Amino acid sequence: MKGSNPIAYPSLIQRLFSVWYRHVRVYTKNLLSNGLPPFLEPLLFLMGVGLGLGRYIDETMDGMPYIDFLGTGLLVTAAMFTAAYECTFGTFIRMEFEKVYDGMLAAPITVNNLIVGEIIWAGTKGFFFTFAVMCVLIAFGIIQLPAGLLTPFVGFLTGMMFATLSLLVTSFVRTINHFNFFLTGIISPMFFFSGVVFPVSNLPPAVRLVAEIVPLTHAVRLSRAVCASNYTPALLGSVAYIVIFTAIVGALAIRRLRGRLTG
Amino acid sequence: MKIISVENVNKTFGRVHAVCDLSFEVEEGTCFGLLGPNGAGKTTMMKMIYGRSGRDAGDGGAIRVFGYDPARDELAIKYLSGVVPQENNLDDELNVLQNLIIYSKFYGLPGGVARERINGLLEFLELSEKAESRIRELSGGMQRRLVIVRALLNHPKLLILDEPTTGLDPQVRHLIWDKLRQLRAQGTTILLTTHYMEEAFQICDTVLIMDKGRKVLEDNPRELLRENIEAYVLEVPITNGTAMPAIQETGLPGGVRLDRGEGTLRFYAEDIDRLKGVVDKLSGNQYYIRQSTLEDVFLKATGRALNERQ
Numbered sequence: 001m002k003g004s005n006p007i008a009y010p011s012l013i014q015r016l017f018s019v020w021y022r023h024v025r026v027y028t029k030n031l032l033s034n035g036l037p038p039f040l041e042p043l044l045f046l047m048g049v050g051l052g053l054g055r056y057i058d059e060t061m062d063g064m065p066y067i068d069f070l071g072t073g074l075l076v077t078a079a080m081f082t083a084a085y086e087c088t089f090g091t092f093i094r095m096e097f098e099k100v101y102d103g104m105l106a107a108p109i110t111v112n113n114l115i116v117g118e119i120i121w122a123g124t125k126g127f128f129f130t131f132a133v134m135c136v137l138i139a140f141g142i143i144q145l146p147a148g149l150l151t152p153f154v155g156f157l158t159g160m161m162f163a164t165l166s167l168l169v170t171s172f173v174r175t176i177n178h179f180n181f182f183l184t185g186i187i188s189p190m191f192f193f194s195g196v197v198f199p200v201s202n203l204p205p206a207v208r209l210v211a212e213i214v215p216l217t218h219a220v221r222l223s224r225a226v227c228a229s230n231y232t233p234a235l236l237g238s239v240a241y242i243v244i245f246t247a248i249v250g251a252l253a254i255r256r257l258r259g260r261l262t263g
Numbered sequence: 264m265k266i267i268s269v270e271n272v273n274k275t276f277g278r279v280h281a282v283c284d285l286s287f288e289v290e291e292g293t294c295f296g297l298l299g300p301n302g303a304g305k306t307t308m309m310k311m312i313y314g315r316s317g318r319d320a321g322d323g324g325a326i327r328v329f330g331y332d333p334a335r336d337e338l339a340i341k342y343l344s345g346v347v348p349q350e351n352n353l354d355d356e357l358n359v360l361q362n363l364i365i366y367s368k369f370y371g372l373p374g375g376v377a378r379e380r381i382n383g384l385l386e387f388l389e390l391s392e393k394a395e396s397r398i399r400e401l402s403g404g405m406q407r408r409l410v411i412v413r414a415l416l417n418h419p420k421l422l423i424l425d426e427p428t429t430g431l432d433p434q435v436r437h438l439i440w441d442k443l444r445q446l447r448a449q450g451t452t453i454l455l456t457t458h459y460m461e462e463a464f465q466i467c468d469t470v471l472i473m474d475k476g477r478k479v480l481e482d483n484p485r486e487l488l489r490e491n492i493e494a495y496v497l498e499v500p501i502t503n504g505t506a507m508p509a510i511q512e513t514g515l516p517g518g519v520r521l522d523r524g525e526g527t528l529r530f531y532a533e534d535i536d537r538l539k540g541v542v543d544k545l546s547g548n549q550y551y552i553r554q555s556t557l558e559d560v561f562l563k564a565t566g567r568a569l570n571e572r573q
Contacts, residue, residue: 009342010371018368022354025365029356099352105315106346106414106423107369108338262317263276 009108019109019117020124027125038082038132042074046140062199062224071142072227073196075133076219079126079155080162084187086122087166088179096176101261111258119163119250126159127152147229154226157242158219162187164250165215171256190216215245264291265327266421266452267312272324274307274316274476281307282318283476289469294443294453296467298460298557300565304476305456306349306425312454313340313423328421342370345414349425351406353398359385359409360394363416370417377416384412388442404435411439415446422446424455428462440465460557470557474565484557492560493520493531497538498551500527516540522563531555 010018027034046067054067061069094100104114131152137143143151169182193207194200194216200208211217218238225235267289274282282304289295297305310316311326314337318324326333328340353362360381367377385391388408393401401409407427414422427443428436443466447453457463463470464484471481480487515521515530518537522529532538538552 007339007342009338010369014371015369018365018371021368022365025361026354026356029361098355099348099350100354102315102348102350103352103366103410103413104369106313106341106348107366108341109369110337262315 012113015109015113016117016120019104019114020121022104023117023121024124038078038129039136042071042078042133042136045074046071046136046142050140062201067140068142069199070197071133071137071140072224073220075130075137075151075227076154076158076216076223077191077196078129078133079158080187080190080216080219082125082129083122083159083162084166084183086125087118087163088170088173088182089176091118091167091170092173092176092179095170095261105261111261112254114261115167115254115257116250118167119160119246122163122166123156123160126162127156130155130158143227148227150226151223154219154223157222157246158216160250161215161219161242161246164246164253167253167257168249171253171260190214195220215242218242265289266291266329267295267454268325268327269308269312270325271322272308272311272326273319273322274304274311275319281476282311284324285473285476285478287471287478287481289452289454291452292447292450293468294447294455294466296463296470297454297456297473298458298463298470298561299456299473299479300458302475303473303565305473308473309423309425309454309456313337313344313346342417343419344421344423345417345419347410347414347422347424347427349429351410353406353409353413355398358395358397359390359401362398362409363413366413366416372416380416380418381412384415387415388412389438404431404438407431407435408439411442419451421452421454424453426456426458428457428459436462460561464557472561472564479564480560487560488555488557492555492563493533494555495532495535495538496553496555496559497530497532497541498527498553499530499545499548501548502526514544529559531559 049070050067054065057066060066064072101114105111109117134143134148134151138145138148166182169179173179191197193203193211194214195211196216200211200217203211218241221238222235222242225231265288267287269288270286272282272285273280285304285308287295297308299305307316311318312328312333314333317334318326320334329343331339333340354365357365363381364377367374367381372380381394382391385394388411390405390408390412393405393409398406398409411424411427414424422443424443428439431439440462443453443455447466453466455462455467467484469481470484470487472479472487480491482490516537518532518534519541520531522531530538530541535552542550542552
């Protein structure tokens with residue numbers, strides 16, 4: 001039987017697509033409740049800053065009015081948060097509570113396919129959440145067309161990067177409440193110390209070093225450069241960081257989750 | 264032709280030896296049942312067959328499914344097989360049709376082919392009217408049948424079912440057994456786990472009784488009955504306050520075996536008249552004589568006491 005008639009199981013691309021398609025179908029099932037908040041959140045944030053806080057901040061930050069500075073940072077934090085939640089709580093629930101993976105892994109899908117599919121899906125959510133912020137920023141006149149249209153692609157990369165980190169955390173977690181340590185201990189502080197709310201250049205050197213190491217800083221840099229169409233050679237460092245981080249942490253996460261799912 | 268061949272396979276989780284040196288073979292077009300108490304290693308064995316769980320490496324154990332090794336060619340095996348996991352794990356947010364379409368993508372089925380197969384299979388498992396229903400609106404039996412439809416989407420040559428009818432009412436169980444027999448008649452090979460003796464007796468051509476990861480007995484269910492247990496059982500319930508029957512093991516007539524269970528005495532014999540002889544000596548206790556079943560074989564083979572994994 002073997003050899004004479006090779007088994008025509010779906011190709012790698014088809015397998016990854018089918019995992020991604022599953023997540024898209026489930027997510028878009030509740031389009032209104034899933035699709036509206038990504039637009040409302042930046043709207044409320046920028047209205048609050050524009051009408052309130054912004055009036056007290058006269059100084060420009062990195063040469064931008066404060067609302068522009070914050071807005072261009074929010075483009076990628078939206079992608080970070082959605083990917084972090086998707087690949088911690090979302091993945092854990094699919095794995096341990098709903099047992100969705102038990103069904104999927106009974107079909108011709110390997111654990112590697114499944115996890116890579118999750119990462120691509122989180123990237124897609126990052127794309128969508130950044131797109132939502134982009135729409136609000138365009139409405140506020142904070143970013144210009146057509147340069148701003150590239151920002152969702154930065155959101156895609158940011159989503160994938162934080163998906164790998166979150167999946168690695170998930171591979172260690174046995175109790176769902178432990179994600180709070182990661183989300184309030186690592187993700188939330190990153191929001192404040194990665195040059196989103198204020199520039200990192202003014203921080204003490206030790207804190208600045210930490211800011212250079214954490215992933216969000218590089219995503220924010222890329223986002224602002226894309227908004228301003230200001231591409232410098234130094235930006236290659238941030239792009240390289242994102243690519244290498246995603247590849248290495250992704251490989252570790254896949255390895256650990258494979259151990260957990262096929263044990 | 265052998266569809267599955269398992270040779271000296273082991274699986275350890277830390278210090279727990281879940282499957283010990285297990286070997287068996289499954290012929291094409293037959294139904295093979297793994298029978299055992301909870302924690303016997305049935306599900307673990309089943310997962311190793313379709314590559315979901317890795318067997319212990321380097322101990323000489325081997326698994327071949329359609330000639331493929333699940334440790335290397337899981338995709339080929341999964342493509343040729345359908346799996347019904349122990350839990351239903353349907354997507355609650357989606358309706359019946361949407362659940363199935365998602366799985367048709369996993370097998371790379373083109374849309375038209377998928378729709379046709381889904382319609383045919385929903386009809387086969389008597390779910391056609393529920394195509395547009397949400398999962399929450401389905402009864403447990405309907406959900407179970409839907410998972411079977413899902414496993415049949417790619418017209419599998421091997422159908423693997425982990426406790427297909429646990430927790431279902433008798434009507435649904437009989438319907439599922441009937442469908443499994445039809446599939447087998449069409450040439451599908453079936454591997455299932457169960458702890459229902461009745462299920463094993465109804466649909467399995469071969470039953471392997473497992474306990475604590477090891478094979479205890481393996482044979483055709485009728486042969487298992489004939490060779491391992493007396494034909495008739497006399498059951499005498501013993502509750503607090505009822506008199507112990509005067510009869511003692513030493514006073515048993517020849518050819519009668521006594522098994523003292525918790526709360527029940529069971530007398531086994533090939534000849535029903537000998538059991539009637541025992542009845543005469545009971546001190547007014549209630550009693551019940553029946554043919555012995557696979558359950559009696561099972562309990563004899565695996566012991567009546569609960570083990571630490573149950």
